Each structure stands twice: as structure tokens, then as C-alpha cells.
Amino acid sequence: MRHLIIGTAGHIDHGKTTLVKALTGVDTDRLKEEKERGISIELGFASLVLADGTMAGIVDVPGHERFVKTMLAGVGGIDLVILVIAADEGVMPQTREHLHICELLRVKRGLVALTKADLVDGEWLEMVRTEVTATLEGTFLDGCPVVPCSAMTGQGLPDLLAAIQTQAVAAEPKRTDGILRLPIDRVFTIKGFGTVVTGTLWAGGLTVGDDVAILPADLRSRVRRLQVHGQTVERAVAGQRTAVNLPGLEVSQIERGDVLCLPGTLRPSQGLDATLSLLPDAPRPLTNRTRVRFHLGTSERLARVVLLDREELQPGEETYVHLRLEAPSAAMPQDRYVVRSYSPAVTIGGGAILDPNPPRERRPRAKMVEHLRVLERGSATERMERHLLAAGCVPVSSEELRGRSDLDAATLAESLRELTATGTAVLVGAKGEGGALHAERVALLETEILARLAEFHAREPLKDGLAKEELRRKLPPQLTAATFGWMLTRLTGDKRIAVERDKVRLGTHRPTLSGAEEALKVKIEATYRGAGFQPSTPDGVLAGLQADRKLAQAVFRRMVDDGVLVKIKEDLFLHREHYQELRERVLAHFRTQPRINVGTMKDLFGVSRKYAIPFLEHLDDTRVTRRQGDERVPYT
Ligand SMILES: Nc1nc2c(ncn2[C@@H]2O[C@H](COP(=O)(O)OP(=O)(O)OP(=O)(O)O)[C@@H](O)[C@H]2O)c(=O)[nH]1
Numbered sequence: 001m002r003h004l005i006i007g008t009a010g011h012i013d014h015g016k017t018t019l020v021k022a023l024t025g026v027d028t029d030r031l032k033e034e035k036e037r038g039i040s041i042e043l044g045f046a047s048l049v050l051a052d053g054t055m056a057g058i059v060d061v062p063g064h065e066r067f068v069k070t071m072l073a074g075v076g077g078i079d080l081v082i083l084v085i086a087a088d089e090g091v092m093p094q095t096r097e098h099l100h101i102c103e104l105l106r107v108k109r110g111l112v113a114l115t116k117a118d119l120v121d122g123e124w125l126e127m128v129r130t131e132v133t134a135t136l137e138g139t140f141l142d143g144c145p146v147v148p149c150s151a152m153t154g155q156g157l158p159d160l161l162a163a164i165q166t167q168a169v170a171a172e173p174k175r176t177d178g179i180l181r182l183p184i185d186r187v188f189t190i191k192g193f194g195t196v197v198t199g200t201l202w203a204g205g206l207t208v209g210d211d212v213a214i215l216p217a218d219l220r221s222r223v224r225r226l227q228v229h230g231q232t233v234e235r236a237v238a239g240q241r242t243a244v245n246l247p248g249l250e251v252s253q254i255e256r257g258d259v260l261c262l263p264g265t266l267r268p269s270q271g272l273d274a275t276l277s278l279l280p281d282a283p284r285p286l287t288n289r290t291r292v293r294f295h296l297g298t299s300e301r302l303a304r305v306v307l308l309d310r311e312e313l314q315p316g317e318e319t320y321v322h323l324r325l326e327a328p329s330a331a332m333p334q335d336r337y338v339v340r341s342y343s344p345a346v347t348i349g350g351g352a353i354l355d356p357n358p359p360r361e362r363r364p365r366a367k368m369v370e371h372l373r374v375l376e377r378g379s380a381t382e383r384m385e386r387h388l389l390a391a392g393c394v395p396v397s398s399e400e401l402r403g404r405s406d407l408d409a410a411t412l413a414e415s416l417r418e419l420t421a422t423g424t425a426v427l428v429g430a431k432g433e434g435g436a437l438h439a440e441r442v443a444l445l446e447t448e449i450l451a452r453l454a455e456f457h458a459r460e461p462l463k464d465g466l467a468k469e470e471l472r473r474k475l476p477p478q479l480t481a482a483t484f485g486w487m488l489t490r491l492t493g494d495k496r497i498a499v500e501r502d503k504v505r506l507g508t509h510r511p512t513l514s515g516a517e518e519a520l521k522v523k524i525e526a527t528y529r530g531a532g533f534q535p536s537t538p539d540g541v542l543a544g545l546q547a548d549r550k551l552a553q554a555v556f557r558r559m560v561d562d563g564v565l566v567k568i569k570e571d572l573f574l575h576r577e578h579y580q581e582l583r584e585r586v587l588a589h590f591r592t593q594p595r596i597n598v599g600t601m602k603d604l605f606g607v608s609r610k611y612a613i614p615f616l617e618h619l620d621d622t623r624v625t626r627r628q629g630d631e632r633v634p635y636t
């Protein structure tokens with residue numbers, strides 16, 4: 001079964017609600033205040049089965065100029081608009097404003113219902129028709145059916161239905177494979193069920209039991225019950241008016257303008273990169289950083305418009321902008337939006353979102369414009385490349401790429417294949433399960449890793465290599481452990497680096513000792529061997545060598561790295577063999593004695609307190625012993 005959303009539009013009192021009632025039998029003006037004042041205030045909902053069986057949800061909007069904001073929340077997801085113009089009054093201010101809005105939101109099709117035809121004669125009707133035709137010229141409704149009708153007498157209604165049917169057949173259905181999104185237009189409670197939200201499902205499908213998130217607050221819940229046109233269903237799909245029962249959430253936590261989606265698919269942001277065109281009949285030019293009302297989906301936010309390539313945008317012109325929202329909003333690329341001036345609140349323009357999550361750091365204006373031009377006009381592959389570049393050293397998964405672009409899964413896979421085939425993108429992990437990185441970013445990372453290693457070798461020529469974790473700390477913080485590990489494997493593969501235990505070195509680095517160094521090593525080792533358990537400080541030992549200080553220190557450090565000397569504490573090292581003996585003798589002591597103290601240590605090794613105490617502390621630290629008052633017992 002096909003699904004479609006039809007919206008009304010048009011000036012106040014021109015007969016939108018009456019027409020919906022004549023077509024569907026449903027009076028959408030339900031509020032007491034609406035009845036008393038004879039005007040629509042809130043959105044109204046009805047449904048209509050077309051001749052071919054298509055199920056159409058109807059959204060009836062208010063025409064009053066003070067409720068344009070409500071109208072905007074209603075028309076966001078519509079596929080087809082019925083622009084209602086009363087034959088006796090003709091084109092009025094909100095006829096034009098609603099038409100502009102539909103145009104800016106890129107509503108694809110529609111028709112005009114020339115209502116109240118019963119109130120005018122044929123000559124008048126022709127005059128109004130001419131006026132309407134002129135108004136529609138150059139808009140998406142240029143040449144659309146204009147059907148005179150009357151909700152009072154019923155005249156013209158069959159023609160209107162036929163015209164709706166023709167338009168409906170031609171309308172493109174919404175994408176059920178896209179990222180699920182339901183901009184919320186109503187929140188209420190139903191006794192016994194709790195909180196229910198409603199809205200038009202923009203894309204994707206929703207099934208009972210799905211985990212969902214409400215953005216921007218990122219509230220979590222699970223779909224308990226689903227309704228489409230008053231019928232309980234297991235699954236709702238794009239293009240349907242949908243009611244979702246959400247357990248565990250309060251009505252007060254959710255409001256019109258929030259978006260229901262699957263957890264982790266959309267990321268709300270307070271900055272959006274977009275195109276903006278100012279309507280030709282906007283009252284004045286738009287200056288840089290002007291505060292406006294920003295409407296997207298069912299939401300309204302205050303925002304500042306940062307013009308990227310000029311100080312002033314003239315009516316009728318279009319450019320690239322950065323929108324600074326005063327509260328976060330969850331958008332997707334290619335989403336259409338409308339801006340209204342702050343005061344008086346009138347529609348002045350709108351555009352398309354190009355990047356819903358642009359980088360936070362300052363970017364040169366000229367580069368941004370060039371980047372946005374590719375996002376707007378580039379091919380799928382070019383746009384994909386941009387997303388990879390923007391992600392830096394964080395690999396992007398296909399899922400994430402779908403969230404950041406408006407591409408379907410097949411086009412996306414094809415673009416990714418093209419990018420990897422040409423070497424523009426690199427897949428992370430054996431089968432690309434880690435996501436994709438831009439080749440430029442991979443090259444940058446490689447250069448950086450090799451440079452850090454080269455620096456290290458220059459500074460510490462005798463060391464085997466740099467500890468992995470230390471190397472990672474020198475790289476960009478966004479680099480994850482997984483990507484870092486993958487980079488190391490990649491560089492090891494072609495021998496540009498070598499990894500041994502946890503040390504990384506350049507493939508070309510050979511830490512060998514020169515003859516002089518080797519001689520020093522022998523001397524140092526002999527000194528420590530001879531000193532037994534009471535060696536002097538390293539400074540003392542090295543001073544006695546009468547060799548170059550720096551060189552001697554480097555050799556000493558290397559001996560520590562190699563494990564020839566063992567550090568007990570600052571300035572106290574033992575030769576490996578003595579260290580072994582120290583541990584063994586303490587363990588042997590415990591075979592006959594339950595405890596050991598400083599005095600025993602002194603006797604056992606023939607050393608002073610100066611040595612006995614650090615020895616015991618070191619044994620505590622390495623879990624041979626455990627302190628108990630002034631004594632030590634075996635650790636376990
Ligand atoms: N004679 C005549 N009167 C009509 C017709 N359609 C609507 N009306 C009258 O026009 C008035 C306004 O109609 P509504 O349907 O409330 O107009 P609306 O466009 O929904 O108004 P808002 O929602 O407030 O913008 C009502 O008094 C209707 O009875 C029609 O075809 N012929």
C-alpha cells in the first residue's frame with residue numbers, strides 16, 4: 001500500500017479546514033478556542049483513501065499570520081500541498097508566505113483549490129484564476145491544476161479529488177531505507193499507556209520493540225505500541241503519520257521539535273553549514289550575524305547567520321552560511337529549512353543543510369566556501385571524500401557515512417569502492433570493518449609516526465625503541481588505540497618500522513654500541529659486580545670511569561633498559577645477578593622464618609640501614625613482601 005502526506009496551505013479563513021472536512025468527514029478544529037474564534041490554531045490531522053487505494057494522511061495547518069510557526073511544523077514532511085485560495089478574496093499575504101515556505105522546503109508537487117466558488121460569478125472567477133496563475137509563475141506550482149470548488153455546495157469536489165489522485169500517483173514515495181527520523185509534532189498521555197508522541201515518519205521504518213532516542217536531549221526509550229491512522233500496527237514506515245507509545249518518559253521531557261530516531265544515528269549540533277537564499281521579496285538585505293528564527297522539521301530555534309563570503313545578502317541572492325543555533329538541533333545533509341526574521345516574524349528565506357556536524361575549530365572562510373560547494377554540487381564520490389577528510393584520523397563506518405550524507409546504501413558502497421580503488425580512501429581492519437580513512441590522513445599519520453621515531457632515535461641512539469604508549473601520546477589525541485594498532489601493523493608490514501615487545505623503532509635503526517661504548521659497559525658492569533649489595537650512586541660510579549659523561553650516561557641507561565642493572569630506587573641500582581640473589585635469599589629466609597625486619601636484612605646482606613630499608617621497600621613494591629608494623633611477612 002502506498003502512503004502519502006498531504007498538507008493544506010493558505011491564508012486565514014480561506015476554507016482549508018472546511019475543505020478537509022468535506023473531503024474526509026473529519027473536523028480538525030477540535031479546540032474550544034478554535035470553535036469560539038472560528039479559526040485554526042493547532043495542526044489538524046485526518047486521513048483519506050484515494051481512488052487507487054493510496055492512504056493519504058492529511059495535515060491541516062492554520063492560516064493566521066501569528067501561527068506561521070505552527071504551519072511550518074506541519075508542512076515539514078508533506079509530499080503534496082493543497083494551496084487553498086478563496087475565490088472571493090483571491091491571493092492574500094499568507095497565500096504568498098505559505099507558497100514561499102513550500103517552495104523553500106522543496107515540497108515537490110501540489111495543486112490549488114479555489115474554494116468558496118459558490119460566492120462568486122464566472123467573470124470574477126476568471127479574474128482570480130488569472131491572478132493565481134501569475135502568482136504561481138516560476139514556482140514549483142507553476143502550471144499546476146487550479147480547481148474551483150465549494151465545500152458548501154460540493155461543486156468541483158470530484159474534480160479536486162481527481163486532481164489530487166493524479167498528483168499523488170506522480171509523487172515520489174519517501175525512502176524507507178533511509179536513516180529513521182520522526183520529527184515530533186505532538187506529545188500527550190493516554191490513560192493506561194503513558195506518553196505518546198506523533199509525527200510524520202520522514203524516512204526509514206520503526207518496529208515495536210525498537211530502542212529509540214529522543215534528540216537533542218538523547219532520552220532513551222523503547223517502542224511499546226505503534227499506531228498509524230488510528231490502527232495499531234507492528235511496523236510503521238516512511239510516509240506514515242505515526243503515533244509512538246514511549247514507556248518511561250514524561251510528557252514534560254519531550255516537546256514539539258524534538259526528533260525521534262534510533263540511538264547513535266544522529267548527532268545534534270549547534271552549528272550547521274548550509275546554503276541560504278533570501279526571498280526576492282524579502283523586505284531588506286540580510287547582514288552578517290543577523291539573528292533569525294530557524295525552522296527545520298517541527299522545530300524552531302533562534303540562530304545567527306554567519307555569511308561566509310560577504311557582509312550582506314541581497315533579496316533574491318543565495319550563498320553559503322554557517323548557522324549558529326542557540327540550542328542544538330539534529331539535522332541531516334540535504335534537509336531543507338526556513339528562516340524568518342526575528343521581528344516582525346516573517347519568512348525571509350531558507351536553504352539546504354550541507355553539513356550538520358561541521359568541525360568546531362575555526363576554519364578559513366575561503367576554504368569553507370570551497371568545501372561547501374563540493375558538498376552541495378559534487379558527485380556522491382566527491383562528497384564522500386569530503387566526509388572522510390573532515391573526519392581526520394577517525395575512521396568512518398558506512399553507517400556513519402549514511403548519517404552524514406543523504407546517500408542510499410548502494411550508492412554509498414559504490415562510492416566507497418571507487419575511493420578505495422583509486423587509493424583515495426583506505427579501509428581500516430582486514431575487511432574494512434574498522435571504517436575508512438582518507439589516504440591523505442593516513443599519509444599524515446605515517447609521516448608523523450616516522451618523524452616521532454626519528455626524533456627519538458636521534459635523542460636516544462642507544463635505546464632499542466620508543467614504548468608504544470609513549471609514541472601514541474605524541475600523536476593526535478583523537479587517534480584511537482585500534483587505529484593506532486592498525487597503523488603500526490601497516491608500517492611493520494613494509495618494514496618501515498619494527499615492533500619488539502612494546503618497543504617501536506624505525507626499520508633502519510640499529511642500536512649497536514661502538515668500541516668505546518662497549519668498553520664503558522664492561523667497566524660499569526665490573527664496578528657493579530664488585531660492589532655487591534652496597535654500590536655507590538650512578539653518579540659516583542660514572543665519575544670513577546674518567547670517560548665522557550654524556551656517553552657514559554647513555555651506556556648506563558641502555559644497561560638499565562637491557563636489564564643488566566636493576567633499579568631499586570632513585571640512585572640505587574644493583575647488578576642483575578645480585579638482585580636475583582637478594583630475592584632468592586629473602587625467599588629462602590621465609591622458608592624457616594615467618595618474618596623479616598631491617599635488622600635481619602642488615603645481617604643477611606652485610607649492609608647498612610641506608611641499603612636495607614630501600615631493599616625492603618622495593619620488595620614490598622614488587623610483592624615479595626608485605627609490611628606489617630615494623631616487620632615484613634611474605635606477600636602471599
Ligand atoms: N460559502 C462558502 N463558505 C465557505 C467555504 N469554505 C469555507 N467557508 C467558510 O469560511 C469560513 C472559514 O473556513 P475555515 O475552513 O475555517 O477556514 P480556514 O482556512 O481553515 O481558516 P484558518 O484555519 O483559520 O486559516 C467558515 O465560516 C466556513 O464556513 C465555501 O466553499 N463556501
Ligand SMILES: [Mg+2]
Pocket residue numbers: 016017018029039040060061062063
Ligand atoms: Mg483552519
